Amino acid sequence: MTKEYGVNISYNKAWCAREIAYALTRGTPKGSYVVLHAYGETLKMESPSTRFEIELENDVHFKYIFMALGPCIKGFSSCQPMIIVDGSHLKGKYKGTMLVGVSMDGKNQVYPLAYAIVDNKTDRAWKWFMSNLKCAIGEPPNLVFVFDRAVSIGNTIHAVFPIAFHGLCTYHLENNIFSNFMDNLIVGMFKDAARAFCMSEFQAH
Template identity: 80%
Template structure:
């Protein structure tokens, strides 16, 4: 305002003006919650096959919402059978967590599949999200999930998709290793081991890890499960989706809202 119009106003006044403009253009969040049921019904009419679910607390207050558009559900059958799951905290006036599930299409581009708004990343909320996701996409052969080590997401996948393989994000594992062992050398060896495509190459890096910290590092990774992060031990196809970064990309696109 000062640079373009020569008007000197405080930050608080500018913030209130922006909020007023948003309310005039989009309506208030409170108004949006009131018409959420109607919005879901319109989505179902305009996009056949859409799954839109809302759960209320005490039949009054908003608790959970799930949405998967019909065209994306049908198109998932042409994507790689990989679903990358992630969660992020909402930054607006009304707090909560957004859980997202994205896939990758034939051009290796992010394919948004489903998302949910929940109160927090708890076992109950994650299981509710996974249950609705299963109702939306059904049972797919060779389906695989990738996520970070969030306990609630892992529990929900085991409960709802009991026969589905769950791989872990190597980026988050790398950060966990750095946090636990405070050694960039260990992190570098882990990254090389995770990306190795030949057993002989993996074994070289694994032998290095076993010599560090009295084998504490290698035991830590073995307890996680070698098949969940190392390429050479993969029991299902990950199509080189070694991280949950694609879900984070989807989250970053929505953070301004």
């Protein structure tokens, strides 16, 4: 501001002005929560196969939201029968955690399938997410879930998708191997074995 307009303002005033500008152009988080129900119903009207669920606490306060768009659900049948799930903590004003389920398409690219906003990565939140995911996609044959070593995810998959195969993310296994052995040679051997496409190659590594 000083350089371009010759006006001296404090950092706090600049930050407040930025927040006001964001609110005017994009709306506020509070306002977005208010229109969630209307947003979900609009999505269902445009694409009836969309799965959009909201759970409230005491029938008043926002608790969970789940969304899987109809076209994404339909397109999943053309993807590999694999879902990678994970969660990430949100850093905004209202905090919470985003749970995500993605797949891989025919070109081996990330395919968005479903996501949820919950309070934390608890057993209850994961079960709610997985139950809605099952309502959206059913239980396809030969379905594989890939996740980190979180016990909550493993227990929930076993309960909600009992016939699905559970696989651990090689990135997390790789980190565990390195932390235990501190040997890049062993890590390299593991990576070669994990990326083998046939049994003979895997056994050789």
